Amino acid sequence: MQDYSQLYINGQWISSSGQQTFEVINPATEEVCANVVMGTKQDVDQAVIAATAAFKTWSKTSSEYRAQMIHQLVNKLREYRHELAQVMSLSMGMPLHLAGEVQVDDQIDILETYVKRTQLMDEIKTIGNAKILKQPIGVCALISPWNYPLNQLVGKMAPALAAGCTMIVKPSEQTSLQDFIVAKACDEIGLPKGVFNLVPGSGPEVGAALSAHPDIQLISFTGSTRAGIHIAQNAAQNVKRVVQELGGKSPLIIDKGCDIEAAVQYGMDDVLINTGQTCTAYSRWLVHTDIAQAVIALAKQKAEAVVIGSGPDAFMGPMVSQAQQQRVLNYIERGIKEGAMLVTGGLEKPAGIDKGFYVSPTIFANVSNDMVIAREEIFGPVICIIEYDTIEQAIELANDTPYGLAAAVYAKDKTLGFDVAKHIDAGMVYVNGGRYNIEAPFGGMKQSGNGREFGDEGLHEYVELKAIHVDEYD
Numbered sequence: 001m002q003d004y005s006q007l008y009i010n011g012q013w014i015s016s017s018g019q020q021t022f023e024v025i026n027p028a029t030e031e032v033c034a035n036v037v038m039g040t041k042q043d044v045d046q047a048v049i050a051a052t053a054a055f056k057t058w059s060k061t062s063s064e065y066r067a068q069m070i071h072q073l074v075n076k077l078r079e080y081r082h083e084l085a086q087v088m089s090l091s092m093g094m095p096l097h098l099a100g101e102v103q104v105d106d107q108i109d110i111l112e113t114y115v116k117r118t119q120l121m122d123e124i125k126t127i128g129n130a131k132i133l134k135q136p137i138g139v140c141a142l143i144s145p146w147n148y149p150l151n152q153l154v155g156k157m158a159p160a161l162a163a164g165c166t167m168i169v170k171p172s173e174q175t176s177l178q179d180f181i182v183a184k185a186c187d188e189i190g191l192p193k194g195v196f197n198l199v200p201g202s203g204p205e206v207g208a209a210l211s212a213h214p215d216i217q218l219i220s221f222t223g224s225t226r227a228g229i230h231i232a233q234n235a236a237q238n239v240k241r242v243v244q245e246l247g248g249k250s251p252l253i254i255d256k257g258c259d260i261e262a263a264v265q266y267g268m269d270d271v272l273i274n275t276g277q278t279c280t281a282y283s284r285w286l287v288h289t290d291i292a293q294a295v296i297a298l299a300k301q302k303a304e305a306v307v308i309g310s311g312p313d314a315f316m317g318p319m320v321s322q323a324q325q326q327r328v329l330n331y332i333e334r335g336i337k338e339g340a341m342l343v344t345g346g347l348e349k350p351a352g353i354d355k356g357f358y359v360s361p362t363i364f365a366n367v368s369n370d371m372v373i374a375r376e377e378i379f380g381p382v383i384c385i386i387e388y389d390t391i392e393q394a395i396e397l398a399n400d401t402p403y404g405l406a407a408a409v410y411a412k413d414k415t416l417g418f419d420v421a422k423h424i425d426a427g428m429v430y431v432n433g434g435r436y437n438i439e440a441p442f443g444g445m446k447q448s449g450n451g452r453e454f455g456d457e458g459l460h461e462y463v464e465l466k467a468i469h470v471d472e473y474d
Helices: 041-058 063-079 081-092 096-122 149-163 177-189 203-212 225-238 260-272 289-305 322-338 391-399 414-421 455-460
Strands: 002-004 007-009 012-014 021-026 031-037 125-127 130-136 139-143 166-170 196-198 218-222 241-245 251-254 284-288 341-344 362-365 382-388 406-410 428-431 463-469
Touching (some): 002 177, 007 041, 007 177, 021 081, 031 081, 041 139, 041 203, 063 081, 063 177, 081 096, 081 149, 081 177, 096 149, 096 455, 139 149, 149 177, 149 218, 149 455, 203 218, 203 225, 218 225, 225 241, 251 260, 251 391, 260 289, 260 382, 260 406, 284 391, 289 341, 289 362, 289 382, 322 382, 382 391, 406 414, 414 428
Parallel strands (some): 002 031, 139 218, 218 241, 284 382, 362 382, 406 428
Antiparallel strands (some): 007 012, 125 130, 130 463
C-alpha cells in the first residue's frame, strides 16, 4: 500500500495541521491501495500565504522563463508517464493499458501547448490613445474531479503557470495520487517555491476554505452542478472570479442516411471508455425513427461484446467507488420503473465478475425526454435512446436539457452535420466523428458551467486586462 502523508506547500513537503487521512480503495479489487493525507483550513491558510508571497516575483518573470519552466515540467512528467498511469489505474480502476493513453498522454501534450502561450502575456493592443495590457489575476484555487484527474489539473494549472499566477491545488480525495507526482515533478525542476501548492482534503473542509478565502482571486472548479453552485455562492463573498466545468447530459444525434455502424461505434466507445464517467459522454442518443431498430440492435450487439475487467484486453473498468456504483444502479432501477425498455445490461454485475464496483453496459430504448434517466446525469455506462421524426425535432430534443456541455451529430454528410451543430446549445459539438482537438476551447453553456479551458481562451481566464490611456503630444 502506498502512503502519501505530507502536503506540498511553499516548496516543501510538510505535515498537515490535522490528523485525518483518506483510504483510497482500488475499485477493481475493493482493496485499500493508498493512504492520503487530508488537509485542513489551517493548511489552506498556510498555502495561500506561500502563494501570495510567490506571486510577487513569479508574476514579474519573463514569458521566456515561464515557458522554460513549463517545458521542463513537460519533460519531467513524460519521465513519470508509467507511474502516472499506474496510480490512476489503481485509484480509478481504468485498465492500465488504457490509462496511459486516455489519462496521461493528451494531458502532457496539453501542458506543452502552453509553452508558446506564455508569449500571449506580452501582447499589447492599441485602441486610439489606450494601450491594453495583460497581467496575471493572482492566487488561484484549482479544484479537480475524480474522473479525469490529471486532465483537469493540467487544464487549470497550465494556463495559470503561463499567465504568471500561483496556485493551491485540491484534487478529489479518491484520485489524488497523480497530483503528488506532479508536485514532485515541480519540485525536481526547481519551480519557484510557493508557485504550486498541494492541499488534498474534503470539499466541506478544504474546498470551502479555498472558495471563501479573501486572498484568492480565482477559483477553477470541475465537478457536479450542485457543488459548483455552492462554490459560486462562497466565492461571491469576495467577488472572486469563478471558472466552472460542471455536469452534462450530452446528446448524440444519429440521422437517417448516415453511416450507422460508425455512429454506433463512436457512441459506444465514447460512453464506455471511462465507464460512463465522462462529463461530455453522449448518454442521450437521439435516433431517427426510420433507423431506430437497426441502431438498437447494433448497440445491443456491441455492448454485449465489450470486454469488462482490468486485464490487458479490457475496454471498460469498474465505477470509481461503491457509492458511484450504487448511484448508477439506482438510476437503472428508476429507468425500469419509468417504463423504458431495457435492451441490455441492468442491475446484475457483468458475467464472470464477482469483485469490484462494476456495472453492466446498459441500454434503454423507448425513452422519452421527460424521464429522469433522460434528464439527470447518471455518470455511468447507461445509454438512453430517444426517437425523433424530423431533424428540427432532434435539435429541439437536444436542447431540451438544463445542460449544454457537449453534443455530437452523425448526418448523411458533414455539411448537414455542421448546419445541425450550429443550432445545438452546447459548448462543443462533434460532427461525423470529428477528432478531439486539445487546442480548442473546452467548456459548456447553461448549467454546464462558465468559462473555458485549453487553448488561448483557457489562458484568458487567468488574465486581468488593464487599459492605460496616454494622450500623444507634439
